[in-house]
Amino acid sequence: VAVTIKDVAKLAGVNPSTVSRVIANNPLISQKTREKVLKVMTELDYHPNLVARNLVSRITQTIGVLMPQSAENLFLNPFFPEVLRGISTAARRDGYDILLAMGETEEEEKETISRMVHGRRVDGLILLISRVENQLGDYLKSTDFPIAIVGKPPHDWGLCWVDNDNVDASYKATQYLLKLGHRAIGCITGSLEFVVSLDRLAGYKNALAESGVEYDRRLVIQGEFSQKGGYEAMNALLTTEPAITAVLVFDDVMAFGAIHQAHEQGRNVPADISIIGFNNTPLSNFVSPPLTTVDIFPYRLGTRVTELIIQRIENPEKEERFDYIGTNLLLRQSCQQVKIK
C-alpha cells in the first residue's frame, strides 16, 4: 500500500536505480532528471523504506543504548536521564537514531546485547552499566563490534569509554579541605569494587601526600551507596576517630546520611565538621546546609561517548578511544575553615 521506489520510477519514466541515485544525491544525475524525479517524489509523498536500505547498505544509522532500570535512584539522581539526553543530542546531530533498552538482570542485558548486535539492528552500542565483569566482560573483550562504555572499564579491553577524571576530582576536593586547614580528613568511600571508588580514593591520597599529611587508613571507611550507608559509615567513623574535622564522601546521597549522623551526635556541619559530596545530585543544593560537591556533567558524558562511538563506527582507523570529562568543585555551605583549638 505504501509507495515504493518503483512507483516513483514508473511515473517519472526512469529506472528505479535512477531514483535511488537522486535520493542519494549522486552528482552524476542530470539536473533535469533530478528535478523530474524530485517532483514525482513529493507528488506521491514518497519516503524511502529505511529497513530495505539498511539491509543492502549494512548500515543502520542506529546506536543501541543499554542502561539499567535503576528505579529508586532515578528520584534522587537524574544521572542516567542526563547522560541519555546527551547521547540523544549527539546522535541526532550525526543522523543516528537510538535503540533503547533497559536491563534489569544481567541475563536480560546479555540477551539485549545479542538481539541488537547479532540481529544487526545497530551499528554500535553504548553501555551505561557498570557491572561489566564476568561473562559480559568476556564478550566485550573478544568482540570487535563498536562498543562504548560510560565509566572507565576495569581493564583495558580496547573499548571506547568516557569518564570523569575521578582521581583529579577527588584530589581537588581534598586539596580544598586542606586549604581550609583540615588535617584529620575522613573518607567515606563506596564499594571498592568500583573503579570510580578506587580512583577517588587515589585522588584523596595524592592530595594528602602533596601536603605532607600522612595517609591513615583508619580514617577511610567503606559504605553502601545510600543514605543509610552514609549514616552508618559516619557513625563508625565518629566513634573510632572523633578527632576528624572534615569528611570526603564519595556520593551526595551518602553525604546526606553522614550529615544526618553528625547532627544527631551534636556535631554541627560545617562548624564542627566540613563535608564534601560527589555528583551534584539535585537535592544537594536543597539540604541543610547546602552541600559542597563535585559536579560531574552527565550530559557531557553522554555527548562525548556518542562522539567516540560514532567515530569508532565511521573512522575505525582513528586511534582516539577514550576521553575524560572535566569536573567542577561546587563551593556551597558544608565546609569551612578548621577551628583553632
Add this chain to the structure above:
Amino acid sequence: VAVTIKDVAKLAGVNPSTVSRVIANNPLISQKTREKVLKVMTELDYHPNLVARNLVSRITQTIGVLMPQSAENLFLNPFFPEVLRGISTAARRDGYDILLAMGETEEEEKETISRMVHGRRVDGLILLISRVENQLGDYLKSTDFPIAIVGKPPHDWGLCWVDNDNVDASYKATQYLLKLGHRAIGCITGSLEFVVSLDRLAGYKNALAESGVEYDRRLVIQGEFSQKGGYEAMNALLTTEPAITAVLVFDDVMAFGAIHQAHEQGRNVPADISIIGFNNTPLSNFVSPPLTTVDIFPYRLGTRVTELIIQRIENPEKEERFDYIGTNLLLRQSCQQVKIK
C-alpha cells in the same frame, strides 16, 4: 562475514526455507530435521538478521517513543524518565524494542515522526509531548498509523491515550481541604491551554459545588509552571484575597514558590494557610513543610500506554483506545484543620 540462513542450510543439508521454518517454530517440521538444524545453528553461532526479517514481514517489533528534551525539569521532576521506564518494561514484556527520539523544536519532532513512521522503522509510536495542536494535530487526526499519547488529547482524534483522571484527582484534593473546614480555598492553575489544567479546575469546582461552597473566580489565578510562577501567583492571590485559608496548586514546583511567598508574608504553612500540590515530585517530601500532594504514578502511565499501543498494533479491531490511571492523595504536613476565628 556474518553467518546467514544459507550457511546453516548448506551445512545441515536442507533448504533455507526449512531453516526459516525451524526458527519460526513451524510445527510441520519433523523432530529430526529440527534437531539437526538447531545443532548447526548453535555450531555456527547463527543469529537471524532482524533487518531482513523486518523487510519481508513488514513487522519491526519496535515502538517509537518521542519525548521532549526538557533539560531543566529533569532535575526537579523525573516524570519522563519514569514514564520511559514503564514503557521499556511493558515493551520488553511483549517482545518490542524501543526507538527513542528526543525532540527540541516542533520541527525536529515532525521530522522524527516522519523518519520513524514513513521510514517503516516502527510499528507504532508513543508521544510524550503535550503540544499536539496545530500541524502535528492535523497529521495525528488524519493518519491511521498506530499512535498513542500520554496525556488526554485536546480533541477526540481516535488516538490511543492514557492519562490520570485529573478531574477526580483535583476533586479529591479539594474535598480534603473542605473536610478540614476550609471554605475560602484559592486555586493556582497552570496555563489553561492545557487539558490537565482545565480538568483539575473542573474537579475543584465539582468539589466546591458538592459542598455548597459558591465558586468564586477571583480565588482562581493562573501561573507559570515554575517556582517563580507559583511565587508570583501566590502574591497576587494574597493581595486581593487575604481571607483565603487554603490553596490548591496544580504543580508541586509552583507550590514550592507559593509556600515561599506565604512565609515571606508572615503566613505560616500550614498553620495559617494549607497548601496542596500535584505530581509528587521528589523534592515535595523534603521541603518544609513536607508537601501534601497528588501522586500520579508516571511509571504506570508508561506501562499502560504501551499496552494500549501494542493492542492497537496487534488487534486493531479491539475498541479499547484509552485508559485512566488512578491517583493518590498523599497526606503530609502542609495542610491542617482551619483555625476558628
Add this chain to the structure above:
DNA sequence: CTGAAAGCGCTTACAG
C-alpha cells in the same frame, strides 16, 4: 548520464 541485473537475508505461498 542512465538502465538492467544481481543481490542484501530473510519469509511464504505453491508444489509435491
Add this chain to the structure above:
DNA sequence: CTGAAAGCGCTTACAG
C-alpha cells in the same frame, strides 16, 4: 514434511 521460486524495497557494480 520439505524444496524451489518469488519477492520484500532498496543499492550498486557493470555496461553502454
